[in-house]
Amino acid sequence: MEPPARPTEPTPVDDPEKKHKRRIYNRNMMRHYAQERKDEKQWLQAQVQRLETELATERGRGVLGWKDVSAALRDALADTNADHANLRAAIHRCRVVLDTMRHWVVSNTGPQACLDPHVTTWRHVSLSANPTARRLGQQWITQRMLVQSDAIFRNFPAPCAPFDDFEIAFSDEGGEYKSTQRAQFELPASTVNVVEACHEHLRHLLCLTHLPKSSSELERFKHVRMHRAVATFGETINLVCGDFHPTPTRWVVVAQQVLTDEHLDDALAMWRQKNRRIWYDVTTDASAGALVCRIVHWTPNAVMAGGGAVSFDQEVSNWFVDFTAASPTPPSTAAKQTFFRQRGAAFGSELHRMAVAHVQQGSRAVDDA
Template identity: 45%
Template sequence: MQAPSSPPSAVPQLTTGDLDVDLLMIADKKLKRRTYNRDMMRVYAKERRQEKMILTMQAQQLEAALATVVARVRACGALGWRDIAIALADDQAVKESHNAKLRAQIQKNRARLRSLETWVAANVCGPQACPNPHVSTWRHVSLSSDPVTRLTGQRWITQRLFLQAEAIFHAFPPDAATSSFHDIEVAFDDEVDSGMYTAIQRAQFQLPWTGATPPSSALLFQWCHVHLQALLGLLPPGRSHPRLSTHPSETEVHGHTRMHRARASFGETINLVCGDYVDPVTSHRVVVAQQVLADDCVDTWSCQKNRRVWYSIGQHAKSRGEWTCRMVHWTPHAVTVAGGAVSIDDEARVWHVDLSGETVASKQAAFRRASVEIGASVMEQATAVVRAAAATEHAEDLAADAG
């Protein structure tokens, strides 16, 4: 007899105690939040679609209204009085501003014209067919304080000196001759007791510069200006190696023109207008300078000389790579602030030369000897300064090329 088979095992039933109530509540909250967010996004999307439709309809209505207005205005061909008034007011404001600028420019031009008329009336005795070297009026050197007139005057003075450069250096040795030299000529007027004279100083010297790269035009011009400053005692004391920079005496630099204004170490007022040029034929760099005797921008004057200076610097085939600098310094007697001539006794006293107790002829001879000796000494010092500066610049240039 078989034993009764056991009944199948029953599936276990879960009770409330077997579930985690906290987890169920958290899951329910997340489900509700997701449902709420989904519903709100649908609402926002619907609102944006409605807003876009409203704006599109408004834009279409405005475009239709604008087209109607434009068609009406074009049909009648007239603008409203407000639009016309605004347009006329704007146009009037522009015209008034332009008129004010024109009136100011007219006043400036009238002032410049009066200044030029005064200069012509004071310095031109009559019409001249061409510049006469024996007439001083065409070389009158006065500068106005007006910026435009002043710059025009500076260019006029320096351009005239530049045009004379070829004739000035005509008596120099030919370009092939590169030896250095220096001389001074002092000529007194026919009136032996007037004390009026003219001195002409000429010099030629070499500047060391070898290599494939030539010095720049700015450097060549600056060497001439450094020599001029050293010659006239305008460099600061102890400045034996001037750099390519603006010195205390330089002022009013405008393109190729500049001025040197200072009181020299020997008491003379230096107010030179200078110009830098390149000779189109020889390619030499030419620097010219002229003392400005009457300058509206200078309040204090002492004695001065109506000096003129020419420099010409270039390289020649037989110069062994050196650059030759030529200089002519034309200097008349000194004049006082009142315009009178300074006696040679007073001039010699500045250089610690005593001419007292001598006859007129002996005074002139002694003054001439002192001028030659002092001029040669000053020229030697100025040339040494420039040669040292050139050597320094050349050494730095070679070092830069080697590096």
């Protein structure tokens, strides 16, 4: 006989509090999902608006018309043609400079790599009228003299300051001479423009003070300038000068006479010239509280405009030497040379003394102001 079935237990009725909590949870989740869908919809609408704005902008630009394209191509072609013309002009200028320099090299063959100041072929200079070649020549001449400056002042030292020595050496034949002046003097340490002080000394040394500075100083470009005039003693001054400041305590000014210059007009070319070379070296002397200026001024016999050296008697008259005052009878060549050395040294030293006095006075006047 089967056992009787057990009665089914009644399902417990849910707790009302749990049902209330479940209802609140479901409601909150539905609100969260609804907010997410709302935020997503707003983001999508913003993206649509942005893309529509970009599309409208792109459509507004449109495609260039053929006239606009043609005008742009025409302008580009004009620019290209202008660049091409400029390049062809530059090529022509370079060829002119190359031909000029080739001619210069041919006419100055065999330069000697020597620092002997008495070697003339090594330092023979000329300047072309072509602007580019001219500036190259000016820079080459002055840069070369800057490189030589240390050897020059080593070969021609000045033992003390102040110092002034003027030597004249004659050739074996006695018809030509070379003079070398080496000097040293001091400038105030507060000198404002050392380079200009050197050029003022140079103008006085070459007797150019009768001319305005603006009329004798020409062609200033970067570190280069030209002194061009006729001195009071009847000589064409055509110096290319270089101004350098190689170290904070050193200044170098160099000058070289240009014997062959295509810019030299007939009025200046008719006078005699001297292939002079000048070096100025200014350094700061902290112990003396001053600037020490050293000078080497090398000058050979004058040459005529048409070529050939000026005779000794003509040179004598240029230096204001009167042999008849020294002796009633015609002096010998040796006596002429001795007298010429004495008068030449006295004259050159006096010019240097006046030049130094002027430069020092000008520097002090600036200091007092």
